[in-house]
Amino acid sequence: MPFSLVICRQIDNEAEHDPLAKQTIKRVFHLLHEYHAGYDEKLKSAYELYSEYAIYLELLKSGYKIDRIPEAQGEKRPDFRVSNGEDSIYIEAKILGWSGGSIQHNKAIESGIDAQIDIEKQIQTGKNVAFGISEYNPIGGGKDAQEQGEQYIIETLIKKLANNVKTGQLALGDTFLLCDITSLSLFPYPREESAAVHNFHNPYGSYTSGILWHIAFAKHGDMILKSIEFEGKPNVAGRLNQEGLMERHPQLAGVVFRTKGLGTEVKYTSMIPSAKFEKYGDIVTRLFDYWNDEDNSNAWHLLSDKHDGQS
Template structure:
């Protein structure tokens, strides 16, 4: 469910110069003494995709040439550039920022020179400075994101910052040039980055993540429906209004769920990361060639654990999600019409992803039947037994019984919506998981087919109280 001990090598924040993560780096590929000319096989190892920009083609040629030279003669800094970043910069400048074309031409000219000879120190410095200036002008939000990652590198880590997907952030900022609604959201995100005081400002990073989540969810909605952001100055209203192809409108209220008792737990995790880096530094100072340390990333763990915390407990996850949902969503936010409750769970992590929309599913790794945390959080009744991932193969899986009704079946404390979406955009693949009450009819003209149209279009997995779709995910 959670990573109770994370080796240093697995932490994304410990490899913190994304600009250097290129498929071709002059610093990482030593050339054999006898290989001073590029062969056809060497060149074939780096085919350029169709539609590659002139900049990325020039970088490719420069890298291929530099690899024919002895290491001491190579141009430095070329390994800092990524093909996809150069392509993105080119697209934005050519389509939206023509005033920056001189910088684009300067970059290409210097890369062309690097494909024929070693750049002088002055030329290498000009190349680095021009790229830095251009990237900051075209992608200021990404620039600020990288800035804070670099500030935290080998010092500490912030959970909210680490929960942002850099791939999604790059996409959002580029897309914002062609979408005024998204442009406004990305601008607010940029301002929130600027309000972070220092590396220990957990509250600032948490607020920044809220703006990231709003831009991310708007982008996802707008790819399927005509979507408009609702700016509520005083009244309590949902975040977005969308339209189905049949013209019917529906609303989305978004909440970005945070750690358990986040105001305290964020600072604790920041301190844990700092202690990890101190331990690494101590090992290196003692002469260790390889240094390793571990730290706990446990979003469901309370700040003052009395020893009862179980990192494998699914019942803990279910109860936490229910508690957070009930405290986050208010009835007044659902009064405009059919409104979906959307929960961004990147900072919490949903165990087992899409499988969690089934009442239970078979875990192939442990050969055990496991409870789906999302289905049970929505539809389980009091007394329902919950099974967790076993501590080891063959160990008991019983985790306890539900002490409360699920969100969508509690008649005594009704949830304001009959349809909820849980999402995570943090991993290798996006996961949007929808649960809905098939009997939900918030307005006279709203049908189950309308609910399905929204859920099926948006979600990677979905289910209802009848378990109509559980078999499609529960038997994988």
């Protein structure tokens, strides 16, 4: 689980005056008290608590009033309320971990050990520079993931997220589902993946379907494009067997993705229906880094060469 030392220090500082931060630290320490190594459900729960407070801190940077919705026994409620003085939205955060739990975690550890052994062997033979290759797949899939590419990622994440939407979490008002997928390390270019289709960083200029856009807005049977390995290879991955989150749960006001690219910087991408953007556009563009709608109407900006400022 990718805990950030920087964020941990921020939570420590907040605990001096914020009871929520103090409570978060206490609960995390309680879960990790008997943890030693490897995959553990308590580690997963601790990471979820840490991530929820990290999201709270990041949302506060907007300058809007961010309230934590208190938990109620026997009731499902959203996590946050965001107010700009005139309008309010609710946010329900879902923290996604690796598929398969300990299975994928152990595979990643084994791959890392194999890479280290390769490096040591190269050094023993007298090489001045040695390297090893370690592989992991946070969403599993094996051969299907390799052959279907973007389609497999879209369908897998839709299934994981759709089952987590509960009616009670949407009952207080217009609610956005915030999907924290930073631990998956699958989206180094969230801006481009927020468009319906793009050819950013793709081999041979091939076009691929925007993964984040399709997780939110895809319809059953939509054709999905994948990147090609070399000229002449098929560009079509297949047709979707799943509906996007907004199709499955039209009561959602939008879907937000929290991603982490090649560095440590976290980005937020909002997928919001055009009708909701008319009402909450000011909140969305100030709260999140990027946005797009079901009509792909902001793709012109997302795919422009000017990658600065609000998108």
